[in-house]
Amino acid sequence: MALFRLIGTGGVIAYRALFNWTTPSMFIGSLLVGPIFQLLFFAYLGRQLGVADDRFYIVGNAVLAASLSCVFGGTMAVANERRFGTLGHVLLSPRSRTAVFLGRVLPYAGNGLLIAASTLTVGALLLGLRVPVRALPGLLLALAVAALACGFFGLTLGALGLRFRDVWVVSNVSVALLLLLTGVNVPAAGLPGWMRAVGEALPITHAARGARQLAAGEGLAAAAPALAAEAAVGLGYALLAAALLKIFEAESRRRASLDAL
Amino acid sequence: MSGYAIEAVGLRRTYRSRTGWLRPQRREVEAVRGVDLTVGNGELFGLLGPNGAGKTTTIKLLNTLLIPTAGTARVCGHDVVTQTREVRRRIGYVFGGDRGLYDRLSARDNLRYFAELYGVPAREQKRRIAELLDLVRLTGREQERVEGYSRGMRQRLHIARGLLHRPRVLFLDEPSIGVDPVAARELRRTVADLAATGTTVLLTTHYMAEADELCDRIAVIANGTIQALGTPAELRHHADGRQVLEVEAYGVADAQLAAIHALPGVREASVTVTGATQVLTVQSDAGVDVQAAVLRELDGVRLGRVTARQPTLEDAYVAIVNRINAPTRPLEAVGG
Numbered sequence: 320m321a322l323f324r325l326i327g328t329g330g331v332i333a334y335r336a337l338f339n340w341t342t343p344s345m346f347i348g349s350l351l352v353g354p355i356f357q358l359l360f361f362a363y364l365g366r367q368l369g370v371a372d373d374r375f376y377i378v379g380n381a382v383l384a385a386s387l388s389c390v391f392g393g394t395m396a397v398a399n400e401r402r403f404g405t406l407g408h409v410l411l412s413p414r415s416r417t418a419v420f421l422g423r424v425l426p427y428a429g430n431g432l433l434i435a436a437s438t439l440t441v442g443a444l445l446l447g448l449r450v451p452v453r454a455l456p457g458l459l460l461a462l463a464v465a466a467l468a469c470g471f472f473g474l475t476l477g478a479l480g481l482r483f484r485d486v487w488v489v490s491n492v493s494v495a496l497l498l499l500l501t502g503v504n505v506p507a508a509g510l511p512g513w514m515r516a517v518g519e520a521l522p523i524t525h526a527a528r529g530a531r532q533l534a535a536g537e538g539l540a541a542a543a544p545a546l547a548a549e550a551a552v553g554l555g556y557a558l559l560a561a562a563l564l565k566i567f568e569a570e571s572r573r574r575a576s577l578d579a580l
Numbered sequence: 581m582s583g584y585a586i587e588a589v590g591l592r593r594t595y596r597s598r599t600g601w602l603r604p605q606r607r608e609v610e611a612v613r614g615v616d617l618t619v620g621n622g623e624l625f626g627l628l629g630p631n632g633a634g635k636t637t638t639i640k641l642l643n644t645l646l647i648p649t650a651g652t653a654r655v656c657g658h659d660v661v662t663q664t665r666e667v668r669r670r671i672g673y674v675f676g677g678d679r680g681l682y683d684r685l686s687a688r689d690n691l692r693y694f695a696e697l698y699g700v701p702a703r704e705q706k707r708r709i710a711e712l713l714d715l716v717r718l719t720g721r722e723q724e725r726v727e728g729y730s731r732g733m734r735q736r737l738h739i740a741r742g743l744l745h746r747p748r749v750l751f752l753d754e755p756s757i758g759v760d761p762v763a764a765r766e767l768r769r770t771v772a773d774l775a776a777t778g779t780t781v782l783l784t785t786h787y788m789a790e791a792d793e794l795c796d797r798i799a800v801i802a803n804g805t806i807q808a809l810g811t812p813a814e815l816r817h818h819a820d821g822r823q824v825l826e827v828e829a830y831g832v833a834d835a836q837l838a839a840i841h842a843l844p845g846v847r848e849a850s851v852t853v854t855g856a857t858q859v860l861t862v863q864s865d866a867g868v869d870v871q872a873a874v875l876r877e878l879d880g881v882r883l884g885r886v887t888a889r890q891p892t893l894e895d896a897y898v899a900i901v902n903r904i905n906a907p908t909r910p911l912e913a914v915g916g
């Protein structure tokens with residue numbers, strides 16, 4: 320019970336404390352409107368070049384939209400602690416690090432889900448994509464799994480922030496990599512083998528594939544393997560993040576690398 | 581298990597840092613070089629020393645944020661390296677300065693978050709937070725975002741945070757730094773009240789007067805080692821057998837100060853500046869009258885008032901800290 324409070328209540332307070340885009344204008348501008356323009360950009364480009372149909376871009380970019388708040392949120396969850404000088408006080412907590420930082424992921428993931436769902440809705444309405452109603456629950460599930468996987472991916476980046484000062488570089492590069500490697504805008508078949516291999520280990524890739532199957536009316540059973548793969552990727556990042564947090568915290572005590580106190 | 585709140589034996593900490601990227605240069609700083617301390621339960625203990633003496637490092641070794649390069653320490657009987665969770669449950673940590681709070685949150689939400697982190701049971705949180713807001717006189721302002729807080733208010737909120745989980749040992753690292761005199765006095769009263777209710781307090785400061793007023797015992801630390809340890813009254817004896825000459829002056833040169841320092845019988849010589857005036861303070865052996873010689877060295881400098889007086893605790897502190905320029909001696913506990 321106490322643990323749930325730490326994860327739930329603690330996570331929400333930390334979100335308000337550390338996330339830079341919580342004001343309405345920032346939230347709407349950066350997170351809701353931005354992804355829609357990106358979606359339109361790629362959809363029209365796709366029509367011009369005749370690479371793939373609207374569904375490919377609309378669904379793909381909607382799933383990708385979940386990543387923005389997660390990647391930057393996860394980074395902020397640690398990097399902003401440095402900015403406020405609070406990291407030492409957090410590390411002095413006797414409670415489970417995993418719970419403390421897990422709690423921080425959930426609001427970002429929820430945020431990502433909201434953005435992805437709104438991007439999908441607006442994109443489909445603007446471009447006239449018809450999605451079968453019975454596919455909606457499955458799509459929501461796909462977006463949720465993607466958002467959670469992205470949240471843990473973001474936390475992994477955040478954990479790097481314990482060790483490296485310039486972690487923003489990493490998150491900026493990551494966002495570009497997600498755009499390129501997840502097969503959201505460039506069909507995976509068009510990528511060199513090694514890029515495809517990297518893409519398989521990133522969040523979004525599998526969820527986007529599954530979501531496209533669902534939107535095409537293939538049914539949940541057909542999309543299940545893709546969604547399971549996305550969940551596995553997410554779990555992998557969760558474990559990686561927890562391990563990195565532990566290692567870097569121990570290292571900070573040895574090497575005084577958190578001197579921003 | 582011993583009855584001490586804090587015990588440190590032979591604590592050392594070396595910082596290794598690398599600067600430069602193309603041609604990296606290694607730098608080693610021995611910040612703490614063999615500190616032995618015991619602080620009793622409920623004691624208010626002061627760690628007094630100049631900037632860079634190793635005060636903050638010592639505190640971070642004791643509060644589990646850093647691992648000692650050598651030596652061991654226990655807090656409430658628990659090892660600070662291996663039993664971090666046990667130690668952290670029992671300690672609070674407050675340091676001076678503007679940072680260390682979530683600016684976007686209100687004072688109350690800052691406290692709510694750290695109440696979670698520090699394991700204050702859910703049903704007690706509300707009452708405990710209200711109690712602490714009251715203690716640090718932030719009641720009525722608790723809904724405001726911390727970014728609008730003054731330095732003194734932030735400092736009081738830091739203290740409230742440090743006390744959330746009723747720690748048995750409180751580490752206060754230069755709590756009054758940059759706080760105005762009135763706020764500093766209130767802060768000292770709060771600290772004294774805490775100690776009176778049984779909390780052990782380890783306080784660092786570079787203000788002699790603060791340590792003198794508050795502390796049961798004081799360790800003077802310089803260059804990473806403890807130079808003297810005792811009650812304020814005991815420390816005063818370090819200036820025994822000395823007298824002090826104070827000269828107001830306008831434009832004493834470094835060379836002149838060095839010459840005065842070299843005069844026979846002179847132990848310390850330093851200049852402090854207040855406005856346009858310099859105050860030259862000379863400590864000398866009590867039996868030697870250095871006034872004439874000092875004034876001769878100051879030939880050509882415009883002078884103000886000249887006073888001879890008995891040494892204060894401040895002079896004792898200067899004497900202790902400056903002793904590290906002389907060959908190192910073993911730790912002296914000065915008998916009263």
Ligand SMILES: Nc1ncnc2c1ncn2[C@@H]1O[C@H](COP(=O)(O)OP(=O)(O)O)[C@@H](O)[C@H]1O
Nearest residue numbers: 575578595597609611631632633634635636637
């Ligand atoms: N993270 C660090 N890396 C390298 N050197 C450090 C670090 N922190 C402190 N130091 C050095 O260690 C010495 C002692 O510092 P500190 O413990 O902060 O002293 P104080 O608190 O008494 O002013 C100083 O010379 C300081 O420059």
Ligand SMILES: [Mg+2]
Nearest residue numbers: 635636637754
């Ligand atoms: Mg310090």
